[in-house]
Amino acid sequence: MIHTIFPFSAIVEQDRLKTALLLCAVDPSLGGVLIRGDKGTAKSTAARALTDILPPIQRVAGCAYNCLPGAPYQHCETCNHEHAAPQADSVPFVTLPLGATEDRVIGTLDLEQALKGGSRVFKPGLLASAHRGILYIDEVNLLPDHLVDVLLDAAAMGVNVVQREGLSVSHPARFTLIGTMNLEEGDLRPQLLDRFGLMVEVTAPHDKTLRAEVVRRRIAFEANPAAYAAQWLREQQALRDQLATAQQLLPGVMLDDALLDLISHLCCEFEVASLRADIVMHKASRALAALQGQTEVTPEHVRAAAELVLPHRRRRKPFEQPGLDQNQLDELMQQALQQPDETESGADSEQNENGESQQVFAAAAADDARKIDVADPVGRFASGKRSITQDAPRGRVVRAVPDPNPSSLAVDATLRSAALKGREPFQVTKDDLYRQVRVGKTANLILFVVDASGSMAAQRRMEAVKGAVLSLLTDAYQQRDQVAVISFRGESAQLLLPPTRSVDIAEQHLRELPTGGRTPLPSALSVAFETLAKTDLPPLLVLLSDGKANVALQDGNDPWQESLRFAELLAERGVPSLVLDTETGYLRLGRARQLAQALGAECLALEELSAENLALTVRQAT
Incomplete structure (x- = not known):
């Protein structure tokens, strides 16, 4: 046999990663492992290498469902055959492509059988193939939402349920989920993140000796995979x-x-909301003890399990990366084991001390902010993650409707319609054609235009918009949104933060937002118009200003009239907008509300909003 898989035991360092994968092999019910790290850090190599050391399973050759011997799936023709005999086989390793259709993942109507005799036979998908094995997803954070929902359902129940195209089928789908991701490409939805029992952060070694050894082993493997694998047979067998x-x-x-x-x-002290963390830590501690040949769990096993189970589940501030404070973990271990009474009071003190610093970034409750519906009057941005679009060109298929000239043929529904009419010989006519109806979503560009002129409310505006942008970026990864900031002060406006989903770039640009000077509002709206003209994403314009423009784009022009003209141009372009009035004092001119009318936008007083519910309001507007 020619080996094409890099030997698991030949991976240099990455001890925590290898331990996490081995724990999932010991107890598949852990829920799998999420491997996060930079490009080229052996994430995919380690995941694929695991299959070569897993003990074989018993299965019947040709079984599409990987049935457990003695308990076959009721509709599995292979395993229910009287002569079916199980034999040792390698653990299934199924790769889920990012571009896979929902039909390919969950299964669908067997068209070949339908064409032959009109019978409805289920054709199993990737979830059936992964049963009792590993489902591997490279760049899992880029997986489309409709496939994420399918995985969540199957992972929760251990069963794949298919009810579509005249079929009603359910079959076992218990698998170990292994996902890899690069943070530069975005984060995961919290629901899917919690489904991964363990999480490991991997980095390339910083020691030049280790890096050289990684290169040496990889080059030797690529030169002769079989010969290199033979050198590690003893370690692999061990x-x-x-x-x-x-x-x-x-x-x-x-x-x-x-x-x-x-x-x-530990789960309480690290503010972990999900009870799944407690369950997985219990299982991981036992699996770790078993892996070390022990029959009793020790505190050291619990501590090691915590480092794999808690980092991706603990409550974090925006831009705070997953991970555990090792000193805090050690202190909590000692307090819990030696002085339980003091631990409880210590936790309260720590929460109180940290509470105020977290308030700036905390998400407000849904009832704390008004719900705003921002319409798209022109419909220019109706195509496409966050904004739901009915009958979209791409997205999840929700139903099929009769259509004699379908743009996207619903093959199953069409064949079913023809088969039910019982024509002899079998034929499909125009009257049988069905069209797929899809529901798609699209990301948004949220453009903040912030008045940074030297007014009394400047500091308040800056605090609010900075908190809002930071809060919005925490879920921009999942929603594929982009956020941009235009700041205007002095003589002109500038694009302070170009459209981005990058946490690092946002932090660099938003660390300091300068204030002071005059109010070049026309320049700000002009830059906003130019910025939005360069994007294909549906935008939301959020303007924070008192509207007191005093710097014109052209000498001799009225700054206020210029501002209204640009607002009208944005409205004509169909840009959904939201104006937050920052005017303060007893006498108010109400310029912000006039500007909102020109934009066709709703106007709210900034004093009604904090950074937290400003972010929530913008989310609702999108």
């Missing part, structure tokens, strides 16, 4: 034996109540 022993030991591994209390204590 890992197989270790896993087989651990799987046998696992049912008898004990975790006492004191350590269960420790697990719950």
Whole structure:
């Protein structure tokens, strides 16, 4: 046999990554592992290498559902055959392509059978192939939302349920989910993030000796994969034996109540909302003990499990990366094991001390902000993640409708319609044609235009917009949104933050927002018009200003009339807008509200909003 998989035991360093993968092999019910890190850090290599050391499973050759011997799926013709005999086979390793259709993932009507006799036979998909094995997703953070929803349902129930095209089918779909991702490409939806039992952050080694060894091994493998794999046969077999022993030991591994209390204590102290964390830590601690050949869980096992289970589940501020403070973890371990009474009071003190610093970034409750519906009067941006579009050219297929000239043929529905009419010989006519109806979503560009002139409210505006942008960027990864900021003061406006979803770039540009000077409002609206003209994303313009323009674009012009003209141009272009009036004092001119009327926008007083519910209001507007 020619080996094409890099040996698991030959991976240099990355001990935590290898441990996480081995724990998932010992106990597949852990929920899999998410591997995060930069490009070229052996994420995919490690995931694929795991399959070569997993103990084989028993299955019937040709079974599309990977049925458990002795308990076959009721509709599996292969396993229910009287002569079917299971045999040892490698653990399934199924790769889920980012471009896979929902039909390919969950399964669909077998068109070949339908064409032959009109019968409705289910053709299993990737979830059936991954049963009792590994479902691997490279760049899982780029997975389309409709596939994420499918995975969440299957991972939660361990069953794939298909009810479509006249079919009503359910089959087992228990798999270990392994996903890799690069943070530069965005983060995961919280629901999917929590489904991963373990999370590992990987980085390239900084030691030149280790880096050289990585290169040396990779070059040797590529030159002759089979010969290189042969050099690691002993180490690979040792890992197989270790896993087989651990799987046998696992049912008898004990975790006492004191350590269960420790697990719950750590989850509470790190402000983990999901109870799945407690369950996975319990399982991971036992699996770790079994992997080390022990039958009792120790505090060291719990601590090691916490480093894999809690980083991606603990509550974080915007831009705070996943991870655990090792010193805090050590202190909590000692407090829980030695002085439980003091631990409780210490936690309250720490929360109180940290509470105020988190207020700037905390998300407001939904009831704290008014709900705003921003319409798209022209419809220019009706195509396309966040904005739901009915009958979109791309997206999730929700139904099929009769259409004699379909732009997207619903093959299953068309064939079913023809088959039910019972023509002899079988034929499809125009009257049988159905069109796919899709629901798509599109990202948004949220453009903040911020008055930074030297008014009394300048500092308040800056605090509000900075908090809002930072808060919005925390979910921009999941929504594929972009955020941009235009600041205007002095003689002109500038694009302070170009459209971005990058956390690092946003921090660099928003660290300091200068204030002071005059109010070049026409320049700001002109820059906004030019910025939005360069994007294909549906925009939302958020203007924070008192409207007191005093710097014209052209000498001799009235700054206020210029501002109104640009507002009208934006309205004619169909740009949804929101105006936040920053005017203060007893006497108010109401210029911001006049500007909102010209924009066709709603106007709110900034004093009604904090940074938290400003972010919430903008989310609702999108």
